[in-house]
Amino acid sequence: MSGQHLARLVGDVSGERPVYGALARSVRGLVLDGRLALRTRLPAERDLAAALGVSRTTVTAAYDRLRDEGYIQSRQGAGSWTVLPPVRMSSADPRTAQAGARFGKAHPPPDDADFIDLGCATPAAPAIFGEAVAAAVDELPRYSSGPGYEPAGLLGLRRIIADGYTARGVPTGPDQIVVTTGAQHAFTLLTQTLIEPGDAVMIERPTYPHALGTLRRRGARLVPVGVNEGWDVELAAGAMRQAAVRMAYTIPDFQNPTGHLMPAAGRAALVDAARRADAFLVADETFADLAHDLDAPREPPLAAFDSGGRVITIGSASKLFWGGLRIGWIRTTAPLARRLVLAREPFDMASPVLEQLIVRELLLRVAEVRTERAEGLLRGRDALAGALRALLPGWEFRLPAGGMSLWARLGAPIATPLAETAERLGLRVVAGPVFGVDGVLEDYVRLPYVLPPETLRTAVERLALAHREAESAPATRSLPAYV
Structure with a gap:
């Protein structure tokens, strides 16, 4: 990383005293929240000093402090690079058996009606769900006389999905759509088809944990x-170019878990960066229909800035409609769509016909569902935010304009013990490291607001108790590592 680039990330530290301490704190914060990747080679002291307008002695002292704290390592002739301090593990601590990422559906909540699960950001089915199921069942006999295998998906569903993209300014035909068994299946299919072991893939940090697993x-x-x-598009473009990435995975619409919405200018620049790096750009639009203000103008899809078939879009029925509907889709070029259909047949011949018919019925009435979702999520968001401000005023978060969760900063790297303590108090939350790599993001938790407001307020009461316990724990307590 150049001195100018790091100086831009650090910002102005000249007004704080001592300046070297402020510089060290800023770099440490960049490492912990993932904006400065681990094993990044830092600029030479002279270069950073010139970029910041401070003395070389100041930068030397900051690097020395970071080295003492375990956030950088140095070797003569090789420079300095970012690391994390070693995590202390105790074999006598029973919690070490639980070390590892616990996330959502893979770990169902205990059989306790009082238990609150904030590990899964998925709401219940919408009010019109029963009507959609009944209509789909009535339609099913039209398909039951055939084999029931449609590897690309039912034509009627693909046509409605394609029309949706066309209405958003991206002309699309049904031959460009492949219906999958959920968005996760869609991403796995793309990864198996386009990525070879050892290929570089750019990912956001934080990001969707199951994408990381895939x-x-x-x-x-x-x-x-x-x-x-x-999004720092300049940084992303540099990463694509320097690492020679084959693919970049992004969530531009109400990013999971931060809730950020990528502006149009950033979308155009990111697509251009992928073109120059000769990389595929996979846009996960799972949350794209979950704006809280339906009158606000929508950002154009990433594919609207693509003229060479480089952008591949993933969609899903699970967040807008219901998690139990395992239907997703891929929008790409017609030739790649045909490749994906052939690639899926050995391990997943086709998605369930009835579920596709249900999704088709729901898409025909999608405006009703969007309205219901916007109203419910806005109530939940404001209830959760109000409870956090009242009971955990030191936590930092921003109110997203869409999506399903708050990304809260705790002020201390205690997210993992906080999550463990909360579970003992009847509350599941997901700690920040699950959403990244290398063990960073330990000072963040994701808090979905898909549950009723009164349940969310109870959840924050338990969270406040867990926070007090985790915050008061001795500094030497052993922390499980997320890998």
């Missing part, structure tokens, strides 16, 4: 770019 299982080399403060 890429790890494929053997991809992960190239993280921090988005806690939004």
